[in-house]
Structure formats: structure tokens, C-alpha cells
Amino acid sequence: MSYYFNEDHQLFRSSLRDFLEKEVRPNVRQYEADGEIPRSLYHRFGEMGYLGLGFPEKYGGLNLDIWYSVVFIEELCRMNSGGLSAAIWAHPGLALTHILAEGNEKQKEKYLPSGILGKSIGCLAITEPFGGSDVQALRTTAIKDGDHYIVNGSKTFITNGVNSDYIVTAVKTAPENKMISMLIIERDRKGVSATKLDKLGWRASDTGEIAFDEVRVPVENLLGAEDAGFFYIMQHFVSERLGMALQGLAYSEYALEVTLKYVNERTAFGRKINRFQVLRHRIAQMASEIEMNKAFIYSLYQRYADGDYLVKEASMAKLLATQLNDKVATECLQMFGGYGFMEDYPMARMFRDARLGQIGGGTSEILCEIISKIMIDQVNYKTPINKNK
Amino acid sequence: MNNYYFTEEHNLFRESLRTFLHKEVMPNIDQWEEDQRIPRDVWKKMGDMGFLGLSYPSQYGGMELDFFYDVIFTEETSKMFSGGFTITQLVVQYMSSTYILKYGSEKLKAKYLPGIISGELISAVGISEPGAGSDVANIQTKAIREGEHYVVNGSKTFITNGVYGDFIVTVVKTDPSKGPAGVSLLVIDRNAEGVSATKLKKLGWHSSDTAELAFDNVKVPVENLVGEEGQGFYYLMGGLQLERLVGGVSAYSGCEAIMGYTLQYMSERSAFGRPINRFQVLRHRMAQLASEIEACKQFVLYCARLHNDGKYAVKECSMAKLLATELSDKTAYQCLQNFGGYGFMEEYKVARMFRDSRVGTIGGGTSEIMREIIAKMIIDDVSYEAASQPSSNGAVANGKSENGLSLDQILNGIQSKAADAKPLGKTLKFDFGNEQLFIDGTGEKNAVSKDNKEADCSVDVSFEDFVALTKGKLNPMNAVMSGKIKIKGDMGVAMKLQSLFG
Numbered sequence: 021m022s023y024y025f026n027e028d029h030q031l032f033r034s035s036l037r038d039f040l041e042k043e044v045r046p047n048v049r050q051y052e053a054d055g056e057i058p059r060s061l062y063h064r065f066g067e068m069g070y071l072g073l074g075f076p077e078k079y080g081g082l083n084l085d086i087w088y089s090v091v092f093i094e095e096l097c098r099m100n101s102g103g104l105s106a107a108i109w110a111h112p113g114l115a116l117t118h119i120l121a122e123g124n125e126k127q128k129e130k131y132l133p134s135g136i137l138g139k140s141i142g143c144l145a146i147t148e149p150f151g152g153s154d155v156q157a158l159r160t161t162a163i164k165d166g167d168h169y170i171v172n173g174s175k176t177f178i179t180n181g182v183n184s185d186y187i188v189t190a191v192k193t194a195p196e197n198k199m200i201s202m203l204i205i206e207r208d209r210k211g212v213s214a215t216k217l218d219k220l221g222w223r224a225s226d227t228g229e230i231a232f233d234e235v236r237v238p239v240e241n242l243l244g245a246e247d248a249g250f251f252y253i254m255q256h257f258v259s260e261r262l263g264m265a266l267q268g269l270a271y272s273e274y275a276l277e278v279t280l281k282y283v284n285e286r287t288a289f290g291r292k293i294n295r296f297q298v299l300r301h302r303i304a305q306m307a308s309e310i311e312m313n314k315a316f317i318y319s320l321y322q323r324y325a326d327g328d329y330l331v332k333e334a335s336m337a338k339l340l341a342t343q344l345n346d347k348v349a350t351e352c353l354q355m356f357g358g359y360g361f362m363e364d365y366p367m368a369r370m371f372r373d374a375r376l377g378q379i380g381g382g383t384s385e386i387l388c389e390i391i392s393k394i395m396i397d398q399v400n401y402k403t404p405i406n407k408n409k
Numbered sequence: 410m411n412n413y414y415f416t417e418e419h420n421l422f423r424e425s426l427r428t429f430l431h432k433e434v435m436p437n438i439d440q441w442e443e444d445q446r447i448p449r450d451v452w453k454k455m456g457d458m459g460f461l462g463l464s465y466p467s468q469y470g471g472m473e474l475d476f477f478y479d480v481i482f483t484e485e486t487s488k489m490f491s492g493g494f495t496i497t498q499l500v501v502q503y504m505s506s507t508y509i510l511k512y513g514s515e516k517l518k519a520k521y522l523p524g525i526i527s528g529e530l531i532s533a534v535g536i537s538e539p540g541a542g543s544d545v546a547n548i549q550t551k552a553i554r555e556g557e558h559y560v561v562n563g564s565k566t567f568i569t570n571g572v573y574g575d576f577i578v579t580v581v582k583t584d585p586s587k588g589p590a591g592v593s594l595l596v597i598d599r600n601a602e603g604v605s606a607t608k609l610k611k612l613g614w615h616s617s618d619t620a621e622l623a624f625d626n627v628k629v630p631v632e633n634l635v636g637e638e639g640q641g642f643y644y645l646m647g648g649l650q651l652e653r654l655v656g657g658v659s660a661y662s663g664c665e666a667i668m669g670y671t672l673q674y675m676s677e678r679s680a681f682g683r684p685i686n687r688f689q690v691l692r693h694r695m696a697q698l699a700s701e702i703e704a705c706k707q708f709v710l711y712c713a714r715l716h717n718d719g720k721y722a723v724k725e726c727s728m729a730k731l732l733a734t735e736l737s738d739k740t741a742y743q744c745l746q747n748f749g750g751y752g753f754m755e756e757y758k759v760a761r762m763f764r765d766s767r768v769g770t771i772g773g774g775t776s777e778i779m780r781e782i783i784a785k786m787i788i789d790d791v792s793y794e795a796a797s798q799p800s801s802n803g804a805v806a807n808g809k810s811e812n813g814l815s816l817d818q819i820l821n822g823i824q825s826k827a828a829d830a831k832p833l834g835k836t837l838k839f840d841f842g843n844e845q846l847f848i849d850g851t852g853e854k855n856a857v858s859k860d861n862k863e864a865d866c867s868v869d870v871s872f873e874d875f876v877a878l879t880k881g882k883l884n885p886m887n888a889v890m891s892g893k894i895k896i897k898g899d900m901g902v903a904m905k906l907q908s909l910f911g
């Protein structure tokens with residue numbers, strides 16, 4: 021029984037699950053070894069309609085309610101590859117989301133239909149080598165020169181940063197400017213180069229460092245208004261953080277599921293290890309925390325769908341669910357004993373992938389900053405552009 | 410802000426209750442804590458205002474409101490910074506008299522419910538004994554029937570309202586030879602002959618009276634039996650869900666109160682030349698707590714919704730109680746820290762909140778017992794069924810559907826239906842987990858039995874969904890797609906389900 025998912029959502033879930041089990045699960049280890057997912061996978065997802073679930077029909081989307089996207093994220097996480105989820109999700113969830121919200125008709129025509137089909141892939145580049153948390157301090161500049169911007173600077177830790185076709189980039193139109201603007205930069209422009217980074221987890225995604233060297237970008241590539249970028253970013257952080265919260269939750273649920281199975285099969289001292297009270301109580305505690313996070317996150321998706329202002333709550337949800345994922349990954353791995361450390365079992369990958377949760381999309385410390393500013397200093401992050409209202 | 414649980418009327422009710430509490434209760438709390446007693450007239454006033462018996466039937470003076478009024482009642486009384494005050498009335502409304510309401514005879518209801526709704530009567534629930542707390546099945550207090558009376562002997566301990574209350578819904582063994590099946594609930598008047606109480610001294614909850622009760626040949630009329638003999642354990646199982654849910658509401662609401670109180674203090678107190686709410690470590694501690702409180706609250710409210718919708722949510726209520734009371738301890742501890750030395754002084758309410766909170770993870774089932782219940786449900790697939798109302802025949806069999814049917818009760822119907830339908834040509838098994846239904850369609854007619862044998866096709870389904878299937882209320886194909894039923898083996902046989910029950 022669910023207050024949120026109806027019969028149609030459930031049908032979608034089971035068909036999506038079949039698809040993922042058949043076409044994705046067998047290849048996950050290959051993607052992890054390759055350090056990226058193949059283009060053809062985006063195409064398949066596009067063909068199936070999965071990249072345009074919530075997008076308007078006009079651009080080839082399915083215009084479905086938010087719960088389909090929730091199902092999509094949850095099921096994708098069951099593949100137990102943070103890199104896979106990130107690579108898939110960064111495209112519609114970050115890049116296309118910015119374009120849909122702030123893009124003009126021409127930009128939407130150019131990027132949405134092909135993006136939804138999985139033919140062209142985007143990424144979102146905010147973080148720089150000099151600073152990630154302090155977004156307003158970023159240094160990449162886009163100086164106007166006639167009908168072009170000349171872009172100089174670099175971005176790092178960018179998901180899909182190597183293989184994507186275009187980069188939705190946060191820039192400043194003057195070095196001394198405090199305000200941020202968003203610019204779409206095509207990969208094939210002269211002066212754009214990228215290096216793939218080697219990392220602890222999320223191995224199936226190509227996380228890149230991108231350099232811009234005198235890149236000429238037409239002014240028509242500006243996304244939304246000049247200097248309004250920070251507000252756009254803040255606004256989209258809500259859906260991004262809810263998404264990350266949901267991922268933290270979904271991985272935790274999956275970890276518990278596989279662990280319940282394992283402790284029911286493994287024996288020690290002549291009995292199933294699920295007979296040991298300490299393990300049982302640890303499982304009960306985790307299950308409770310998972311249920312709690314779930315009720316919280318679903319309640320926020322409901323409010324999000326209804327257009328509520330959720331900067332504080334989305335930060336709270338991401339904070340808690342990514343902490344939960346770290347804890348669950350650690351404790352579930354423990355219950356697998358030595359097998360927990362082996363790549364043949366699911367917990368090793370989940371353990372290293374989970375570690376990113378508290379860093380990406382705003383660190384836990386930054387989330388606490390936001391929450392305490394709202395709660396203690398009565399700061400209001402509401403902006404006139406809150407389109408959801 | 411959007412709210413999915415509370416309507417405009419709920420909010421008005423909250424306002425008026427809050428106004429009352431701030432006028433009549435808050436200013437007196439310190440005194441009551443010192444007196445270790447709450448005067449009766451405050452309950453009478455609350456009764457007069459219509460704040461008691463919110464969801465009780467109107468024939469006893471209740472308001473017949475939905476459960477979210479009870480949530481509001483619990484939330485607001487939990488913000489008075491005195492766990493002792495809160496628990497006194499929560500025990501009456503949600504943890505003791507509820508057994509009379511749900512399972513008691515008309516006579517018992519008429520005798521006791523009007524008083525607890527008007528605020529004139531205070532009730533208690535007597536479960537724990539000196540020798541048995543967590544292990545409820547092991548209680549020793551006996552009630553042996555002699556003619557028109559039970560003669561009660563034994564003792565109870567840690568009983569809230571046990572000193573100054575009027576009656577105790579007492580857990581007794583009417584048949585000591587039977588274990589849990591010999592447990593019954595009996596209403597015992599506090600001042601009946603042979604009942605005596607000793608007030609216990611305790612760490613917190615100072616304004617609440619906690620008693621050790623002794624029963625020495627107490628004669629209790631047979632009509633004081635709640636429901637049926639031997640059903641007490643099931644009634645308790647049901648009642649405890651409500652108790653735990655209310656405990657969860659009370660705990661997160663208390664957290665919100667301490668949180669607000671602490672933020673206020675942090676904005677006023679200075680150190681090193683600035684308000685202490687400028688220190689990042691303290692700010693982040695509060696941000697973390699606020700997040701946990703908010704998530705916990707949303708979860709408990711979700712459980713309240715399940716309860717309001719009539720769901721028997723054993724797992725969720727246990728989780729809610731576990732998480733909320735543990736969070737309350739953590740919140741009280743960390744908030745007290747932010748007060749520095751003043752946190753240790755009675756001048757500030759945070760000291761009281763700290764000690765009052767400590768009982769949360771003990772009373773109403775300890776955290777360990779909550780985890781036992783949860784572990785049994787998710788690891789061993791144990792499921793708990795709601796006790797039936799005594800008006801139906803009483804026995805609680807496993808494999809009962811929500812509408813009270815058991816497999817045996819519908820077996821005949823299915824046998825004749827199946828015999829009328831075209832033979833399946835194969836064998837088919839429905840697996841309800843603890844029971845199975847086997848249909849042998851290889852003969853001239855489909856033959857139905859309760860055998861647990863290998864079949865060509867096996868269908869995993871809950872008994873409830875199975876009943877819905879047989880009644881045509883659940884479409885078999887939809888049920889397969891939505892995962893309500895799982896099919897192993899020959900799908901072809903499953904395709905014929907419709908013809909079988911059509």
C-alpha cells in the first residue's frame with residue numbers, strides 16, 4: 021500500500037526493473053572497468069523514454085508526474101553503481117533541467133528533443149579547482165567581445181565532463197563580478213579540453229576536469245539572464261538535492277535487501293548468522309532509519325510537486341539520507357565479513373560509491389550552513405524566479 | 410506551508426488548546442513538579458473545554474474526531490516541558506481506557522468512559538510487574554474466578570497514575586496454566602479492598618505518580634473483565650501500537666520544544682563578544698538535530714496516517730517509537746550542552762527535559778524490545794494480526810484476511826467453484842506463507858485441498874489478495890503486473906486463474 025504510487029506507477033516500476041535487469045545489470049562491471057558508460061546506453065534509455073519522463077511532450081518528453089522520476093531514480097540505484105546512476109542522471113537531471121527552465125525556445129529546440137532521445141548528452145559544470153563549496157567565488161570568465169563571449173578558466177569534478185557534447189557552464193561576465201551567468205558551451209569549440217579523473221568510487225562515470233582556453237562562444241548561448249545564474253543554481257539545487265537524498269535512500273534500501281538475503285544464507289557457529297541478536301538489532305535499527313528517511317523524502321516530493329518552497333527541507337533530506345547511506349554501507353559490509361571486501365559481492369562497490377554522497381551536490385557542512393542560516397538567521401533563499409510556485 | 414494532515418479546523422483546535430495550556434498549565438508546572446502531583450481540577454477544566462475524549466464516541470461525551478486531533482493533543486501537551494504532566498493524561502486517553510473502549514462491554518464503557526472524558530476519572534494501565542517488564546507473557550498476577558468474582562493476587566510496578574488514579578486496567582492471568590493464552594484484562598478500582606500502592610521515587614517525570622501496586626485477595630466482579638478471557642495478550646498487542654505511536658508523537662514534539670527553547674537561549678547568550686549562535690559548531694549541531702527532528706516527525710505523522718486509516722502498523726509504530734525516543738535523548742543531551750552551566754540548573758527547563766526524556770526508550774517497550782519486534786518482522790517474516798473485536802468469535806487464527814475470513818471458512822466455497830470450472834489439466838498451488846491451497850486439475854474435476862505439495866505452477870499471494878481474487882475484486886493480470894502475486898513455474902496455468910474464479 022502506498023500513498024504516493026498508484027497502479028500505473030507500479031507497472032512502470034516492474035517494466036523498468038525488467039529492462040534494467042536484462043539490459044543493464046549484466047554490463048555494470050564492464051562499465052565500472054571502462055570508467056564510463058557507452059553512448060549506446062543513453063540511446064537505449066532515450067528510446068525507452070526514460071530520459072524524458074517529466075519533460076513536456078512538445079520536446080519528445082512523456083510529461084509524466086514526479087513519481088515516475090522517483091521510480092526511475094530508485095530503480096536505477098538498484099543496479100548498485102553510483103557512477104552509472106550519476107552518468108545517466110546528470111544529463112536529464114542537471115543539464116536538461118537547466119535548459120528546460122531557463123532556456124529560450126531556440127535552445128530548447130536544439131537540446132531537448134535530441135537530449136531526451138539520448139542522442140546528445142549534456143553536463144553541468146559549476147565546481148572549479150579553486151573552490152566548490154563557495155560557488156560565488158568561482159573564477160571562470162566569459163568576457164563579451166561583440167556577439168561572442170571569450171571564455172577562460174577551468175572546471176573540475178564534472179560528471180559527464182569528458183564524453184558529453186555540451187557543457188552548461190557557470191561563468192562570470194567580468195572578473196570582479198560577484199554574479200554568475202550560465203552559458204552553454206559546445207564540446208567541439210576550439211579551446212575546450214578535458215581530462216578524465218581517477219577516483220575512489222563512482223567508477224562508471226567519466227568525471228572530468230575541463231579547461232577553457234580563449235573559447236569563443238556566441239552570446240545566444242547564454243542561458244536565461246546575465247548575472248542570474250546563482251539563483252538558477254540555488255533553485256535547481258532543490259531538485260538536485262532531493263534526487264541525491266532519494267539515491268542515498270535507494271542505495272540503503274538495496275543494501276539492506278541484499279544483506280537480509282545474505283544473513284539468511286550464511287552460517288557460523290552452526291546457525292544462520294541472522295540468528296545473532298546483535299546483527300538482528302543492527303538490521304532493525306537500519307530498517308527503521310531507512311523507513312524514516314523514506315517517509316520524509318516522499319513527503320518532500322509531494323510538496324515539491326505541489327510547488328512548495330523547500331530549500332531547507334531538501335538540504336535536510338540530502339544531509340540525512342547520504343549520512344544514512346554511508347552508515348548502512350559500512351554496517352552491511354560488516355555483515356558480509358570477508359566477502360564484503362570482495363568485488364564479487366555488492367557491498368564493496370556500494371561502500372566506496374556511498375562516500376561521495378556527503379561531498380557532491382553540496383557537502384554536509386554546506387547543507388548545515390544553509391539550514392542554520394535559514395533556521396537561526398532567518399535568511400530567505402526564496403527568489404522571484406521560483407517557477408515552481 | 411503545505412500540510413497534508415491538518416485542516417483549518419485542526420489548526421483552530423490547536424490554537425485554542427495551546428491558549429488554554431499556556432494559561433492554565435504552563436505557569437503551574439514548576440509547582441506541580443515540586444508537589445509531585447497534578448491537581449484534579451486541571452483535568453476537569455480540560456474536560457469542560459472538550460479537550461478530552463477527542464476520538465471517543467459521542468454517547469459517552471466524546472467528540473468523535475479523527476486521529477489527527479489526538480496527534481495535536483499529544484503534540485501540544487508535550488510542549489509543556491514536563492514529561493510528568495504529559496504522560497498523566499496520555500496514559501488515560503491512549504494507553505488504558507482505550508482497552509475498555511475497544512473491547513469492553515457496554516456496561517464497562519458506560520461506567521468508566523464518561524468520567525475519563527469529563528476529566529473526573531484518572532485511569533492507569535497495569536502491565537509491568539517486579540519480575541516481568543519486557544517479558545510480558547511472564548506476568549504472575551492471578552485472577553481466579555470464584556462465582557461472580559475474580560480473586561486477584563499479585564503485584565504491579567512502575568504504574569503511572571497508580572497512586573492517585575481511580576481504576577487500573579490490569580493484566581492478569583485468569584488461567585495460569587495457559588501461558589499467553591491465559592492472559593486477560595481486568596478493570597480494578599484503585600480503592601477496592603486489598604489494593605495498596607507505594608509511590609516510587611524516580612529520576613524524572615516528577616509530577617507524575619508512579620506506583621508499585623499490591624493486590625491482596627482483591628475481589629473484582631466478573632463484569633469487570635474486558636472483552637473475553639484469554640484474549641488479553643492480543644488486546645495488549647493492539648493497544649501497545651497506539652501507545653507507541655502516541656509515544657513517538659510526544660517524543661518528537663518534545664524535541665521541537667527543546668529545540669525552540671535552545672535556539673532562543675543561543676540568540677541571547679554571548680561569549681567571546683558575540684552571541685553563541687554565531688559559533689559554527691553549535692550552529693551545525695542544531696542544523697543536524699533540526700533535520701533529524703523534521704524527518705522523524707514526518708515519519709511519525711505518516712504512521713499516524715496509517716493508524717487513522719485503520720492499518721495495523723506494528724512495524725511502523727515500533728520504528729516510530731524507537732527512533733523518536735532515541736532522538737529525544739540525543740536532542741535533550743545536545744541542547745543541554747548549548748546552555749553550558751545553566752543547562753544543569755533547574756532555573757532552565759532543559760534540565761528537566763533531559764531527565765524526563767530518559768524514560769522514553771524504557772517505558773512502553775524498551776528500544777531493545779522494539780528492535781526485537783522489528784527484527785522478527787523483517788528477518789523472520791513474522792506478521793502480527795489485529796485482535797478481533799469480541800463481538801466476532803474471538804479466536805485469532807493466522808492466515809486471516811482483513812475482513813476476518815480464514816482459509817477454512819472459505820475452503821468449501823472454493824471447492825465448489827473450482828469443481829464447476831473447467832479442469833486446469835495441471836496442478837496449481839497458492840502459497841500464503843503459513844498455509845497453502847492445492848488445486849489438482851489433472852483429473853475430471855479440479856480438486857482442492859490444503860496440501861503443501863509441489864505443483865506445476867505456484868502462486869505466492871497474501872491471503873487477503875487471494876480472497877479479493879476469488880471475489881473478482883482483484884484482476885489476476887493486474888495483480889501479477891503490480892507484484893501482488895508472484896508466479897513460479899508454468900505461467901500457462903496462471904493464465905487460467907480468471908476461469909477458475911470467474
Ligand SMILES: Cc1cc2nc3c(=O)[nH]c(=O)nc-3n(C[C@H](O)[C@H](O)[C@H](O)COP(=O)(O)OP(=O)(O)OC[C@H]3O[C@@H](n4cnc5c(N)ncnc54)[C@H](O)[C@@H]3O)c2cc1C
Nearest residue numbers: 144145146147151152153177178179379380381382383385
Ligand atoms: C564524483 C564527483 C562528481 C561531481 N560532479 C559534479 C558535477 O557534475 N558538476 C559540478 O559542478 N560539480 C561536481 N562535483 C563537485 C562537488 O559538487 C564538489 O566537490 C563539492 O561541492 C565540494 O567542493 P570542493 O570539492 O571544492 O570542496 P571544498 O569547497 O574545498 O571543501 C573542502 C572541505 O571544507 C568544507 N567546507 C567548505 N566550506 C565550509 C564552511 N563554510 N564551513 C565548514 N566547512 C566548510 C567542506 O565541507 C569540505 O569538507 C562532483 C564531485 C565529485 C567528487
Ligand SMILES: Cc1cc2nc3c(=O)[nH]c(=O)nc-3n(C[C@H](O)[C@H](O)[C@H](O)COP(=O)(O)OP(=O)(O)OC[C@H]3O[C@@H](n4cnc5c(N)ncnc54)[C@H](O)[C@@H]3O)c2cc1C
Nearest residue numbers: 534535536537541542543567568569771772773774775777
Ligand atoms: C516512569 C515509568 C512509568 C511507567 N509506567 C508504566 C505503566 O503505566 N504501566 C506499566 O505497565 N508499565 C509502566 N512502566 C514499565 C515499563 O513499561 C517497563 O519498565 C519496561 O517495559 C521495561 O521493563 P523492565 O523495567 O522490567 O525491564 P527488563 O525487562 O528487566 O529489561 C532490562 C533490560 O534488559 C533489556 N532486555 C530485556 N529483554 C531483552 C531481550 N529479549 N533482548 C535484549 N535486551 C532485552 C531491556 O531492553 C532493558 O535494557 C513504566 C516505567 C517507568 C520507568
